[in-house]
Amino acid sequence: FYGSVVNPLTLTSYASLPRCLLCVGPTGNIEWVVDDVEPHDLQNVLAQKGQIDAELFELKHGEFLMPGFVDTHTHAPQVANIGTGQQYELLDWLANVTFPMESRFADVDFAKRMYTKVVRDFVNNGTTTCCYYASLHLESSKALADIVHKAGQRGFIGKCNMNHDSPAYYIEDSVETSISATKSLIAHIKSLPPSSSAHASQGTAQPLVQPILTPRFAISCTSELLSALGELASSDKSSNSANPNPILIQTHIAENLSEIEYTKQLFPGAPNYASVYDQHGLLRQGTILAHGVHLNEEEVALIKQRGAGISHCPTSNFNLRSGVAPVGHYLDKGVKVGLGTDVSGGFCNSILIEIRHASIASKVLQFSSPTPSGPQPSGFANKQLSIPTLLYLATLGGASLCLLDSHIGSFAPGKAFDALLVSPSRRTLGLWGTGEQPKDVDLPTKKAQLDEWLERFLFCGDDRNIERVYVQGVLVGGQSTTA
Ligand code: GUN
Numbered sequence: 001f002y003g004s005v006v007n008p009l010t011l012t013s014y015a016s017l018p019r020c021l022l023c024v025g026p027t028g029n030i031e032w033v034v035d036d037v038e039p040h041d042l043q044n045v046l047a048q049k050g051q052i053d054a055e056l057f058e059l060k061h062g063e064f065l066m067p068g069f070v071d072t073h074t075h076a077p078q079v080a081n082i083g084t085g086q087q088y089e090l091l092d093w094l095a096n097v098t099f100p101m102e103s104r105f106a107d108v109d110f111a112k113r114m115y116t117k118v119v120r121d122f123v124n125n126g127t128t129t130c131c132y133y134a135s136l137h138l139e140s141s142k143a144l145a146d147i148v149h150k151a152g153q154r155g156f157i158g159k160c161n162m163n164h165d166s167p168a169y170y171i172e173d174s175v176e177t178s179i180s181a182t183k184s185l186i187a188h189i190k191s192l193p194p195s196s197s198a199h200a201s202q203g204t205a206q207p208l209v210q211p212i213l214t215p216r217f218a219i220s221c222t223s224e225l226l227s228a229l230g231e232l233a234s235s236d237k238s239s240n241s242a243n244p245n246p247i248l249i250q251t252h253i254a255e256n257l258s259e260i261e262y263t264k265q266l267f268p269g270a271p272n273y274a275s276v277y278d279q280h281g282l283l284r285q286g287t288i289l290a291h292g293v294h295l296n297e298e299e300v301a302l303i304k305q306r307g308a309g310i311s312h313c314p315t316s317n318f319n320l321r322s323g324v325a326p327v328g329h330y331l332d333k334g335v336k337v338g339l340g341t342d343v344s345g346g347f348c349n350s351i352l353i354e355i356r357h358a359s360i361a362s363k364v365l366q367f368s369s370p371t372p373s374g375p376q377p378s379g380f381a382n383k384q385l386s387i388p389t390l391l392y393l394a395t396l397g398g399a400s401l402c403l404l405d406s407h408i409g410s411f412a413p414g415k416a417f418d419a420l421l422v423s424p425s426r427r428t429l430g431l432w433g434t435g436e437q438p439k440d441v442d443l444p445t446k447k448a449q450l451d452e453w454l455e456r457f458l459f460c461g462d463d464r465n466i467e468r469v470y471v472q473g474v475l476v477g478g479q480s481t482t483a
Pocket residue numbers: 075090094098216217252255316342345
């Protein structure tokens with residue numbers, strides 16, 4: 001690929017590279033990146049790299065490549081409810097809107113029809129890696145894994161574990177049923193073949209689709225079920241030399257004040273919500289905790305110590321009136337943070353919307369906290385999140401929650417080419433794509449121009465601006481693939 005590339009680097013920086021040459025090898029991994037190649041030097045550089053016969057894809061003016069988005073928290077069956085039930089807070093919303101819809105996924109044919117559309121939409125919105133909750137049903141959860149696999153998306157699929165305080169029509173009848181279905185799903189996912197020819201040639205590399213343990217939240221699991229899941233988490237043998245990571249775990253935490261109060265009543269032996277998971281062996285590296293709106297300082301310290309991460313779901317947190325998660329503070333404490341759409345608590349399946357709401361949430365905290373006198377404190381707390389930070393959360397931050405930050409989330413030799421080709425061609429935003437900007441400007445100005453294109457895309461773009469979506473070097477979606 002030759003053209004403009006945006007590459008996240010750290011929480012506070014990204015590289016904008018207007019004339020970048022990036023080489024993807026046959027396994028779908030990036031082989032090398034050269035970051036400032038003049039058009040007249042292109043053939044020389046290719047010759048030096050021994051790639052004179054390489055298939056060259058030249059980006060057009062206004063187009064750029066960036067890493068694909070990582071959605072660290074969403075519910076596939078709830079897409080069927082998207083945009084409804086906005087009048088409720090969490091517990092009433094679960095009872096009145098969510099559980100009735102999820103229970104319909106007992107019907108595997110219905111699940112297959114829905115999930116095929118759901119996964120296609122996530123991919124076309126630029127989500128190259130997605131952490132999915134399915135419903136509690138084994139067969140339709142397997143179907144979701146099959147569909148994600150067929151779509152070529154990178155994904156973690158979990159069957160909800162819930163044997164407590166759920167309606168009679170949507171509950172598991174015992175710890176044994178819940179654990180045996182979970183084990184069956186794990187076995188099914190591990191038996192899936194490599195996803196495509198390019199993926200197949202990866203040989204021993206990590207599979208794209210992996211299982212994730214999914215205790216829905218403390219309220220919907222008995223202590224016995226949480227313990228059994230903790231044992232499963234520690235006994236899982238999925239790690240090997242190609243995939244050194246333990247099986248991931250996803251759940252909800254401290255989303256809503258009534259939820260926290262009820263959790264305390266159910267688990268009186270735990271000093272706080274995070275300790276409930278910790279006491280059952282479920283708080284560790286590779287645990288993804290959704291929301292974390294109302295965590296106290298002990299919980300933040302415990303989460304940091306255990307190496308778990310927080311999925312920030314600002315659309316849902318506004319929509320269900322849960323509150324504003326102080327993610328700047330969590331970042332200051334060194335806790336890992338990614339973004340999650342949390343459909344249908346959140347009303348959109350695009351990480352772009354989470355970027356916007358994460359920005360607004362941080363501005364709300366900024367204008368509602370007392371203005372410090374004297375010099376501005378350093379750090380992220382109570383300040384608007386910058387563009388580099390938002391970009392990081394949507395890519396590398398999410399990847400770190402999934403223990404995949406050495407593999408995806410940015411462009412570097414040896415990393416997978418999970419990428420978006422962003423373009424103004426089907427939807428011009430402001431001056432981006434109008435041809436009103438000079439095409440041949442000096443490098444510093446070209447960088448500034450690319451920064452501006454990125455900002456316009458993050459704040460005003462949508463799936464119409466996502467021309468191509470690649471996972472592990474394979475084109476899996478985007479406008480160019482739709483009729
Ligand atoms: N807590 C338990 N289940 C859910 C869910 O489906 N969505 C959200 N937002 N919170 C939950």
